Amino acid sequence: MTSPASPAPASIGPVICVVGARPNFMKMAPILRALAAHEPPIPALLVHTGQHYDHGMSHQLFIDLRLPQPDINLEVGSGSHAVQTAEVMRRFEPVIDEHKPSCVLVVGDVNSTLACTLVAVKRNVPVAHVEAGLRSYDRKMPEEINRVLTDQVADRLYTTERSAADNLLREGVAPERVCFAGNVMIDSLLDSRERARSAADTLRQHGLDAALLQHPKGYGVVTMHRPSNVDDAVTLRGLLETLAMVARDLPLVFAMHPRTRSNIERFGLGGLLDPARVAVLPPQGYLEMVGLMGGAALVLTDSGGLQEETTALGVPCLTMRENTERPITVEQGTNTMVGRERAAILAGVADILEGRGKRGRVPEYWDGHAAERIAADLWPWLQAGGH
Numbered sequence: 001m002t003s004p005a006s007p008a009p010a011s012i013g014p015v016i017c018v019v020g021a022r023p024n025f026m027k028m029a030p031i032l033r034a035l036a037a038h039e040p041p042i043p044a045l046l047v048h049t050g051q052h053y054d055h056g057m058s059h060q061l062f063i064d065l066r067l068p069q070p071d072i073n074l075e076v077g078s079g080s081h082a083v084q085t086a087e088v089m090r091r092f093e094p095v096i097d098e099h100k101p102s103c104v105l106v107v108g109d110v111n112s113t114l115a116c117t118l119v120a121v122k123r124n125v126p127v128a129h130v131e132a133g134l135r136s137y138d139r140k141m142p143e144e145i146n147r148v149l150t151d152q153v154a155d156r157l158y159t160t161e162r163s164a165a166d167n168l169l170r171e172g173v174a175p176e177r178v179c180f181a182g183n184v185m186i187d188s189l190l191d192s193r194e195r196a197r198s199a200a201d202t203l204r205q206h207g208l209d210a211a212l213l214q215h216p217k218g219y220g221v222v223t224m225h226r227p228s229n230v231d232d233a234v235t236l237r238g239l240l241e242t243l244a245m246v247a248r249d250l251p252l253v254f255a256m257h258p259r260t261r262s263n264i265e266r267f268g269l270g271g272l273l274d275p276a277r278v279a280v281l282p283p284q285g286y287l288e289m290v291g292l293m294g295g296a297a298l299v300l301t302d303s304g305g306l307q308e309e310t311t312a313l314g315v316p317c318l319t320m321r322e323n324t325e326r327p328i329t330v331e332q333g334t335n336t337m338v339g340r341e342r343a344a345i346l347a348g349v350a351d352i353l354e355g356r357g358k359r360g361r362v363p364e365y366w367d368g369h370a371a372e373r374i375a376a377d378l379w380p381w382l383q384a385g386g387h
Contacts, residue, residue, distance in 0.1 A: 012382055013102040014043040015128075016095065016120075019070070020051035020088070020112025022061060023185075023305050026286065027107040027130060029065040030187035034371035035378075042379060045099055049088045049112040050075040064195075064286040065188060081111060081142055088115035096123050102382045103128055106150065107184070109143040114150050121153045126386025128378060130184060132157035133164025134304075136325040140228075143304075144325070155386055158374050160185075160308075161328040161363060181373040182365025185305060186312045189290065190368040196291035199253065208279045212251045217353055218297030220250050222278075225257035226302040229320060233267040235340060239320065240264070240272040242342045243300070246349050247277035252300075253292055255284045298352045300345070307335045312366055316357035318348040333360040 015035065019028050028046070035042040048070035062069060074091040076084060088111065096104070096119060104120040106113045107130040120127045132151050136144050151157060151168060159165055160183040168178055199219070200210035213219050222243060230236050243252060254273070256264075264270055273280065284292065290309075293299055298316045299306055307326050310317035311333025318338045329335035336358060338344040351357055365373070381387075 012043065013100050014045040015378070015382070016045045016047055016099065016101040016104045016116075018047050018049065018092075018104060018106045018112055018116045020049040020076075021110045024107050024110060024112070025061045025065055025067055026188040026305070027184045029067040030184050030191065030371035031105070031107070031130065031374060032068065033066075034375040037372075038375040038379060040379075042375060042382070045072070045101065046070045047092070047095060047116075048073045049092070049116070050077055051084060051088065051110060051112045060285045064192070066191075076112075085111045085115045088112050089119050092116050092119045093123070096120060096125060101125055103155075103378075103386050105130065105378075106154075107131055109134070109147045109150070111142070111146065114146040117150045117154060126156070127154040128156040128158065128374075128381075129154040130158045130181075130374065131160055132178070133159045133166075133168045134161075134325040135164075135167045136323045138323050147325070156378070156381055158377075160365075160370070161326075163327060179374075179377050180365065181377065182367065182370030183308060183312075183363070184370045184374070185308050186362075186366040187368050187371050188286075189309055189312055192287060192290050193294065195287055196294060197285075197287045199292045199295045202281070202284065202288045202292060203253070203279055206279075206281055208281075212253075212277075212279055213295070215251050217250050219295075220246065220252045220349075221292050221296045221299045221301075222252050222254040223257065223299075223301045223303050223306060224254075224260055224320065226321070227259075229302050229340065230257075230260045230263050233263075233269075236260075236263055236267060237269055237272070238342065239340060240269055242345050243278065244272055244274065245342070245346060246300070247274065250297065250349065250353060252278045253281065253296075254278055255281045255289065255292070257283060298349065298357065300349075307333075308366075310334050311360060312362055314359055314362075316352045316359070318345060318352075320345065328363050329360075332363050334358045335360075 035044045076087045103126040105128045157178045158181040165178050203210045302320045307329040311329045317335045338348045
């Protein structure tokens with residue numbers, strides 16, 4: 001068990017903190033530190049469902065984020081959404097029965113988030129959901145289903161932006177269940193900036209020429225993994241051709257997701273990116289990505305987390321999606337939605353390179369102290385029995 005500095009009152013059982021995939025790690029690391037630092041310390045048990053398939057990458061993320069090794073690893077592995085969700089539920093239920101937690105704390109919107117929430121509420125264990133109320137209003141996204149269902153049955157809902165509370169109220173969630181705490185992703189980002197690895201070191205580590213980063217206009221960072229972008233051969237070809245056009249004016253560093261790499265090979269699209277203009281890397285550790293983003297002229301992505309991180313870093317972001325569950329990154333931050341259309345992407349890049357890119361501002365409570373606010377709210381809530 002993750003040991004606090006001193007024991008909390010015996011009447012308070014451990015808070016079971018659930019992580020399952022890469023985005024969860026960044027959110028949970030500052031929460032665990034805040035629970036331990038709270039006076040009195042709030043006991044916690046870290047459960048890793050093993051949903052993330054790359055165990056080597058998971059291990060490195062734990063190190064980069066100063067996240068303690070999990071107390072329990074369910075080792076679920078990959079599978080269809082139904083298989084993965086069911087297997088997490090099956091393996092998580094005995095954990096609830098054995099450890100009798102005061103609550104289960106889940107973060108984000110992955111399958112593990114929903115699966116562990118369902119097990120807990122059916123065992124009458126209170127659930128706290130961190131990053132509640134975010135909505136893309138695109139029910140084709142599995143994450144959207146996970147978000148909506150988790151918020152409906154969770155007992156305490158911690159939001160990252162004020163508009164999230166409006167979404168919850170429209171869905172019938174009682175306002176007293178909602179607490180605006182801020183963005184724990186930014187807690188991790190600010191905590192990690194001084195330890196970030198330089199972009200040049202990251203390229204050299206993979207045998208690539210760091211001179212690519214010295215272009216007069218700088219360099220761009222690319223990530224792309226969503227099924228809507230990479231699972232269809234025509235769509236993927238179009239996006240790769242667009243990236244090749246961007247790279248003529250701005251060298252790119254492409255941290256390529258295994259799903260994307262596999263589909264590029266499967267569809268025979270490997271020759272579309274010029275290696276002299278596009279440095280293709282495997283998925284990167286957290287400190288490597290923070291370094292790459294921090295020095296970039298722009299980021300092209302379909303990732304929700306990168307939309308937030310670029311806003312906090314003040315780096316212009318072009319999101320290759322038709323919608324976002326993080327509208328504050330567009331309304332206040334550096335994010336511009338460009339979809340998948342070539343003309344919109346190229347125009348967005350041109351605007352940034354010609355000095356017209358968004359700089360935005362850092363949203364309220366994206367200040368590095370969100371996890372502390374969560375711990376301060378969680379303690380009296382637990383004392384009241386999760387009500």
